[in-house]
Every structure is written in structure tokens, then in C-alpha cells.
Amino acid sequence: MAILPGPYHKPSFSPKWREPSVVKKIKDWPPAGARDFTFATAGKDFASIAKSFDIPNVWDLIIFNFQTESPREVNWYLHHAVGCWQSTDGMNFSFDDATTADFGMGKIYIPPERWAPDPRFERGSGKGGQPRILKEISVRILNELHVKMPTISHYATYLPRDAYKIVADLIDAGDVTLHLKPSLAQDTAFYCCMCKKIQLGSRLFLNRPLSYGVLANEATHVYNHYVSNTTNALKEEVASSMAESIAVAVIDEQASLDLIMSHRPENKRGLLYFLGWIYASRMKEKTVVSLESFNDFWEHPKLNKLCNPKDEMTTYHESIPSFKMKEDLEVINIWDERFDDFECEYCDV
Incomplete structure (x- = not known):
């Protein structure tokens, strides 16, 4: 690490700065x-x-x-x-x-003549393609969701329509970053509140409607972190799944239907999307929804019987061990700029 000369004068104002990690x-x-x-x-x-x-x-x-x-x-x-x-x-x-x-x-x-920054940097003449494209696509998607999504409420988790715009701005400013993680399944993602990173499955953005859903899901976690909202971990996962389900359906109702039809005993994710499809096809006039808003019975397009979207969503989360483990976990979210650029061991894998 370089030894810097240091300043002779103290700042004459309150600068907007951050010490690098x-x-x-x-x-x-x-x-x-x-x-x-x-x-x-x-x-x-x-x-x-x-x-x-x-x-x-x-x-x-x-x-x-x-x-x-x-x-x-x-x-x-x-x-x-x-x-x-x-x-x-x-x-x-x-x-x-x-x-x-x-x-x-x-x-x-x-710098030397014709010098260009390393491709990992998004700015400059050596612009890195992957980080820049991920950022641009994600900001565009979240700004579109800002216009089309309802407000989602589930216990302590409250996700107003403006949340997507706020997360888009955090990504645009570089306060939250996006990274491809090859070890993740292509249709999954996760947000690390320590690193302030959204990790994306390596081929996620090849599937456009699902990209909206996965980003809506992760935006729920980012927003709760940003507003320092204390919540139950499982209930926040339910809220984020509601956001994913509704986002896919409001962008492409047919894609939502296709995901419902993909449900098999070994592929339980199909359970997620019935709720969003019902919202897009039956309840789009509602601007504020909670899980209780879906506590009714509608004809299921695959099962050909009346099903309850609230129950389907609950069943999905109860069937996944990693979600079930969060049932008694309270999360105290603290957005602290002192942790900017922190690198945790898991995110580096």
C-alpha cells in the first residue's frame, strides 16, 4: 500500500468523500x-x-x-x-x-500515451463491457418496474413503487454493484448486504421477463437494507418473491403462465408465479397489495382446479429448507457507508 504525503491544510468545507478499503x-x-x-x-x-x-x-x-x-x-x-x-x-x-x-x-x-484503464473499470477509454452492460440493463429494468409495479406490503416489509427507482439510482451511482457469479444457477441471484453486491447467475439476462422478476426480488432486499428496515428474514423473502412473481407477469403475462406450467415436484419454483399471474390478469387495478390480497381461489391453469395464490406462495417457501431456516431469524438492516467496498469471503468465490 502506497505511503501518501498527506495534506498540509485541513479541508475548508465538508467534502463528500470516502476512504478506500x-x-x-x-x-x-x-x-x-x-x-x-x-x-x-x-x-x-x-x-x-x-x-x-x-x-x-x-x-x-x-x-x-x-x-x-x-x-x-x-x-x-x-x-x-x-x-x-x-x-x-x-x-x-x-x-x-x-x-x-x-x-x-x-x-x-x-499516464503513458495510449494508456487505457483495466477493463474492470466502467469509465474511461478502456470501458469494461460486462459490468457496464449489466449496470445499464439493470437500471433500465428497475426504472421500468418503477412505473408498472404496485406497492407491496408484507408485515414489516413495505416496498413502495419508488423503491425500484431508488435502487436503480443506487446502482447508477455505484453504491450497489452487480456481478456475474458463474457458480450460481442461471435463473438465480442474491444480494450481499455486507458487500452491497447483487450477484447474478451467469446467463440470467438471456431470459428477459425472468430478469425483471429476479431484479425485483433483489431490489426488495436492497431497499430494505437502504432504509435500514428491521424485518423477519423469512417474511422478507416472501415479500421479495411476491415482487418477483408480479414483475414477471406485468412485463410478460405469457412468460408468467409458462413459468406456472413448468412446475413439477422437483421444480417447485412454478408455485411462485401463480400469484403474479393472478395480479396481472385479475387484479391489475390494485395499486397496493399484500399477501392477504391473494387469499382467494382462482382456476389454476395447469392443475385445472381452484387454487389459492397465497397458499401456493406459502407452500413454496415452506418447502425450501434454506427459507425454512429463516423463520425465526430477525434481520437488523443497517446501511453504513463505512462498509463500502468491503469484500466478504463468500462473494469472492
């Missing part, structure tokens, strides 16, 4: 391979420096120096590595009078 802090300062440097002085910013050195994308310059594309982490480095301490907008550091603790003038280093 230990594992992600830069290894070299100055950055290895720099072809030049320029002083961080009044009248300059990253854009003007990039232009003067013919750097095609301003993020190439930023990532070369600090190995991050998080604006808050960039702010932290500007203070601790470059010595910035003033601001023109009250949130971000400007280059005015940047001075390091050794009384040196702050420096911004220039």
Missing part, C-alpha cells in the same frame, strides 16, 4: 509509469489537464492516478495524495493552492 488502496504513489506530471493549481481541473495532454477521456487520467472510478474516493485521494483542501461547489475538492504535508505543491501524474 485497505485492499483497494493504491499500491504506488506516484503512480508507476507516469510520463510526466503537472501541478494542481488554481485554474486547472482534470478536464483541462486531460485536454492539454491529449488524453481522450478524463477518467483515464483519474483512474491512472488513483485506481478508482468512485467520485467519493477520488475526493479522498485529492486531499491525502495531492493536498487539495478548497472547493468551488462545497462538495468536491478544487486544485486551488493544493499543498502536501511536506510543503510541496500537489501533483497530478500523466
Whole structure:
């Protein structure tokens, strides 16, 4: 880990910043391979420096120096590595009078010609395809659900229509990230509240209607975490399954029906989708629903008998051991930015 010079002055304002995690802090300062440097002085910013050195994308310059594309982490480095301490907008550091603790003038280093960031970075001229595409698709899907979904209420879990927009904004800002996890089944996902990551099955986005359902499911967990809602773990899973079931059906009713028809004794997920199909075909005028809203009997398209969607949803969760284990588990959700960029062992697998 690099030893940074530190700032001479304390910030003259309250910056929006975040210290990078230990594992992600830069290894070299100055950055290895720099072809030049320029002083961080009044009248300059990253854009003007990039232009003067013919750097095609301003993020190439930023990532070369600090190995991050998080604006808050960039702010932290500007203070601790470059010595910035003033601001023109009250949130971000400007280059005015940047001075390091050794009384040196702050420096911004220039990458080699035709240098591009590693593909893992979404910004810059070396944009990584997979993370960027996952992010763009997910934000679009969640914004569409924001318009089409009802409010879902189940005990302590309350999922307003705005929740999908809020989660979309968290993903767009990089506060919540998405990753493909090859070890997951292609139609599954999970949210890690420690890492603030949504892990997706490796081929999930090839199946469009199911993508809406799985993201609605995970958005339930993200939103509950974001609003620091204390809930019963099993009841939150039921609410997230309701969101998944309804999301598939409001996007593609036929796809919802196909999933119902796929139910077999060894494939219990078909039980999930009867509730959403009933909502889309019989109850779409309702803007607020709970599990009790589905406590009635309708003709089941596969079983050819009257069935209760509430009972089907309950039966599904009771039949899965991993859900049943959560019956007595209370979850205290705390959204804490101090854990940003935390990497847990399971998510790295």
C-alpha cells in the first residue's frame, strides 16, 4: 500500500468523500509509469489537464492516478495524495493552492500515451463491457418496474413503487454493484448486504421477463437494507418473491403462465408465479397489495382446479429448507457507508 504525503491544510468545507478499503488502496504513489506530471493549481481541473495532454477521456487520467472510478474516493485521494483542501461547489475538492504535508505543491501524474484503464473499470477509454452492460440493463429494468409495479406490503416489509427507482439510482451511482457469479444457477441471484453486491447467475439476462422478476426480488432486499428496515428474514423473502412473481407477469403475462406450467415436484419454483399471474390478469387495478390480497381461489391453469395464490406462495417457501431456516431469524438492516467496498469471503468465490 502506497505511503501518501498527506495534506498540509485541513479541508475548508465538508467534502463528500470516502476512504478506500485497505485492499483497494493504491499500491504506488506516484503512480508507476507516469510520463510526466503537472501541478494542481488554481485554474486547472482534470478536464483541462486531460485536454492539454491529449488524453481522450478524463477518467483515464483519474483512474491512472488513483485506481478508482468512485467520485467519493477520488475526493479522498485529492486531499491525502495531492493536498487539495478548497472547493468551488462545497462538495468536491478544487486544485486551488493544493499543498502536501511536506510543503510541496500537489501533483497530478500523466499516464503513458495510449494508456487505457483495466477493463474492470466502467469509465474511461478502456470501458469494461460486462459490468457496464449489466449496470445499464439493470437500471433500465428497475426504472421500468418503477412505473408498472404496485406497492407491496408484507408485515414489516413495505416496498413502495419508488423503491425500484431508488435502487436503480443506487446502482447508477455505484453504491450497489452487480456481478456475474458463474457458480450460481442461471435463473438465480442474491444480494450481499455486507458487500452491497447483487450477484447474478451467469446467463440470467438471456431470459428477459425472468430478469425483471429476479431484479425485483433483489431490489426488495436492497431497499430494505437502504432504509435500514428491521424485518423477519423469512417474511422478507416472501415479500421479495411476491415482487418477483408480479414483475414477471406485468412485463410478460405469457412468460408468467409458462413459468406456472413448468412446475413439477422437483421444480417447485412454478408455485411462485401463480400469484403474479393472478395480479396481472385479475387484479391489475390494485395499486397496493399484500399477501392477504391473494387469499382467494382462482382456476389454476395447469392443475385445472381452484387454487389459492397465497397458499401456493406459502407452500413454496415452506418447502425450501434454506427459507425454512429463516423463520425465526430477525434481520437488523443497517446501511453504513463505512462498509463500502468491503469484500466478504463468500462473494469472492
